[in-house]
Amino acid sequence: MALTSLAMPLLRLLPAERAHELTIRALKAGLAPGRTPSDDPALRTRLWGLDFPNPIGLAAGFDKNAEVPDAMLRWGVGFTEIGTVTPRPQLGNPQPRLFRLVEDQAVINRLGFNNEGLGVVTARLTKRARTGIVGANLGKNRDAADATADYCRGVATLAPLVDYLVINISSPNTPGLRDLQRRSEMGALIHAAVEARDAIRLDDPPPILLKIAPDLTQQEIDDIAGVALGSKIDGIIVSNTTVARPASLRSANAPEPGGLSGKPLFEPSTAVLAEIYRRTQGRIPLVGVGGVSSGADAYAKIRAGASLVQLYSALIYQGPALIGRIKRDLAACLKRDGFRHVAEAVGSGADRIRSGVDRQGA
Template sequence: MPFSKKARSLLIAVAGGHGALFGYLLCTGNDKFYQDVVMPVARLAISDGEKAHSAMITLCKWGLVPKYQCANDRLQTRVFGLDFCSPLGLAAGFDKHGDAIKGVYRMGFSHSEIGSVTPQPQPGNPKPRVFRLVEDQAIINRYGFPSVGHARAHENIQKGIRYKTGPLGINLGANKTSANVVQDFVDGVNAFADLADYFVVNVSSPNTPGLRVHQKREKLLELLTAVLKARDALQRKIPLLLKIAPDLTKEDKESIAQTALELNVDGLIVCNTTISRPETLKSIHKNEAGGLSGDPEKDVAMETLRDMFELTKGRIPIIALGGISSGEEAYRRIRAGASLIQVYTAFTYQGPPLVKRINDELEAFLKRDGLRNIADAVGIDRLGPSPSGYGDRLITLEEQIAASNV
């Protein structure tokens, strides 16, 4: 019948048109489409946080994510001797085993931090161990370092390394049953010496009993001295960073800053998840044990950043993270002293378009304030405007004071 034929063709055309539009918005990483459709539907379809994490890793492994190229003169930056196409990287904990390199760089992250990786394979804590606090735009996790171990992670990274378009960090952890935590970190440095662009000593995860104790002065001194010795013995000089918790006393922060300055640690990562629970939390999961990340961690992460920048006198580059979900928040951290920033939780809620949006917004803030590049904005709220041209070294408080006295 002519009518039904026509109707069928029309139906096919409409469905095809919608399919094409859907595919187009999905592949091009349309921000609104992801926020309003893709991410909420994905959350409904895969209600378990850990399964959603695994699905995203699989998509990244095959490169089935929207492509965005970060290439912008104003956002390019150089920190601890490494070049970054923008300050925005993906935090540790997403690509725990080095499976997702292809997708992570394809989405436009300037750097990726793999891990935490432990020397021996270990399963981590019993499931469930990842909880979405949707109303709070937060996550509580108690993964407890599930890891394929150094050898498998090394193989994975070797396979994916050809896709990397920016620095690749290796975040080192210790086995839960380790008899010698210091040796675990030393082994990590040696295991990834041929692949890492920077190393992270992670003693700030709340989910491995006894790990955070290594942030205390004597333990930290012993640990960092041994790890830096192993690093210094390598053929290449690979920057070594320390990742700290937000749940530190004033004395802890002071002693960490002092140790980092004394030992010439190349950078600090501020900060890991928090064991605190702000009263504003609404989700039914708010009392789950583990580390809280995302929006409710923003204030404590900012306070820790400010303190560490002040205590290290702006001499040690800082990667800031904890609740960053917009260009505005990223810019606040940079002005408070961060040279680079990372995201994790906001990425799980907003998806790949977050990368372009943060970069675009950051660029707009730099332009608004007449700043030529990221280096000029670092610590400006604490130190005042700093002339660029300092390379990868931050202007110190003393230099700033001297400059303003001229």
């Protein structure tokens, strides 16, 4: 721990993408606690037949190529999500393409699905022992002629190797990707992905989740909830980064094109989460992500309707010790309000969060 608190300010001096590469290299070289810390029983939760030791997960984009899932699990996350991985390797957009907004505790990225492709990722996942919950976030290649075929390849290839799959139709850095959130496209895509999974006849087929954007109108939220309820989707992750630029941003990097994450995303993504929870009547498990940087934030996501929570940007500013702090403070919040388990608190505050989404759609 002392090493990481020393390294954090040094990493901050480097360009953001270089700091990320060094962090992955250090984790590969063994920078992680030897043993996973044990969690407060109040944090345990069971979903899709999986036992999560705690509801705090690492969001997609940190470990795009499945290099360090087990190291991150040892840092104490309850689950980790590799990817986004596309069928073929691709370089992504020209650098620089990752920017810190220090004054805003935020990040802008326009990486564009840089990744080593399904072949390399499959080889890595095949080698690991299946302990700890790992999901895979799937995308399409930028030049794909058939988006559905790309997602289905990801599903068929990785379904035997991971605990859950995510259909990512919300990254802002692949042209046309977010159009797949339209009512007409989404239903057909979910149907094809479920068929691709079921065709390989696994004993324990992994659940398929959808990851959506925070930049949605009320009508679009309604459409997504409607399609999801009428489909075999197992869960929804709310949300990816935003293309909006709140007026509150102070950093000089704010005008950079790309997806904004971190603190300024908390309110709009939580508002969409609560809205999706209400419109799906709590019938589809939700994963809340966007701007979580404390136990209170994680608790707010759960109260808004999330059964699980993910984070990424806050780790850039606070380092991996944040994971333990969030879990401790979340357990304290649950106890203070008389909830015995995470599951009891899910959605208990969803009705109170209404205003944000109106502003979001404006």
